[in-house]
Amino acid sequence: MNLLYFAWLRQKIGKGEETMALPDGVASVADLIAHLKSLGPGYADAFAEDGRVRVAVNQKHSGLDAKVAADDEIAFFPPVTGG
Amino acid sequence: MNLLYFAWLRQKIGKGEETMALPDGVASVADLIAHLKSLGPGYADAFAEDGRVRVAVNQKHSGLDAKVAADDEIAFFPPVTGG
């Protein structure tokens, strides 16, 4: 899967994009976040408050219960502030 | 008084502006319209349907009961269609 991080998530994690094999036991966005939090303090900090993080699966706004698969593009970002 | 006519009132009356002494017995816009109707067929045609004519006294939208005086600027016109 291809993971993208924007705004302060990108800064906390230290990169804007990474490719990752689907981790064992990960079936939903919530599972993926739990896995990412275990990867280091930057990830743990980025996802410390789940409520502040938004997610898009294959460029569509999604919820924590959305399913994720090996070839998905999954993006994490703060609430949007354009316009 | 200075009288102004706009749009189809100007065309029916045949002029856009005229100066007139305050006619005897004319105290309101309604009185003035009754007087103007007597001045000829163009005037009578222009004011044939009172409901279609709007009036401004000294450049302020006014009603048929507004008072008129010798030094007023009184304009007659159709409902506006700008914008």
Add this chain to the structure above:
Amino acid sequence: MIVSVRVQTQDFSLDAEVAALTAEGDPGAVAYFTGHVRKEGNLSSLTLEHYPGMTEAEITRMAQEAASRWPLTGVTVIHRVGRLAPGDRIVLVAVASSHRRAAFEACEFLMDYLKTSAPFWKEEARNGESHWVAARASDDAAMNRWRK
């Protein structure tokens, strides 16, 4: 507050007007409206007449009323008169504010006001004949939304 009201025969530049409108204050939001002569069918031209003096005074009064209802930093109203061709721009209303909702509402209010209260009259030429455009009840209804 910047208030610029003009009745003119020539066209206008939106970019120049917005630069002037936003030169003072700190508006984060500008809402605009332009009205255009229809290109439909057999319309060959539109001629606009106004009441010099009263028109400018009415529009300025409208702009001040808008500023009393919403927090605005500027209002620009340009209304063209004379002979216009299909597709030409007729009118510009631009409203600057620090709040986008205020800018939108004041802009819509001013357009409704212009349609129902500013002394302008439109004459259409079609197939070699001219006729005066009739006022529309829907414009009066739109204006009535704003009555307090």
Add this chain to the structure above:
Amino acid sequence: MIVSVRVQTQDFSLDAEVAALTAEGDPGAVAYFTGHVRKEGNLSSLTLEHYPGMTEAEITRMAQEAASRWPLTGVTVIHRVGRLAPGDRIVLVAVASSHRRAAFEACEFLMDYLKTSAPFWKEEARNGESHWVAARASDDAAMNRWRK
């Protein structure tokens, strides 16, 4: 219907955009909105980030949703990204219709949508320090007006 959606670093010309937007169909009414970087106090710059691909797709979807709700002849949305200075224009939404109320409503709808759903993020620089702008509950409330 004309739909033009661009995410770009450079500024835009309102006059050129309106000419393009009104080239097709017969819109008598065009409503616009521009958002500008505040000039207040100690803000030295604003930097905008977006999600390439998703952003353009989201805005295009929004434009189509607007066209399904109101009778529109065209929609133009330009959103700038990168580093902007105080007073710079950030965004343009322009909506053409044969009905002015439809143009105003669709324009306001699209702005509310952009504020709450299009993937853009603003970072402000003040006094040598940067911070990410927080989303505002008032923008969510504005968007909720349009939910069916």
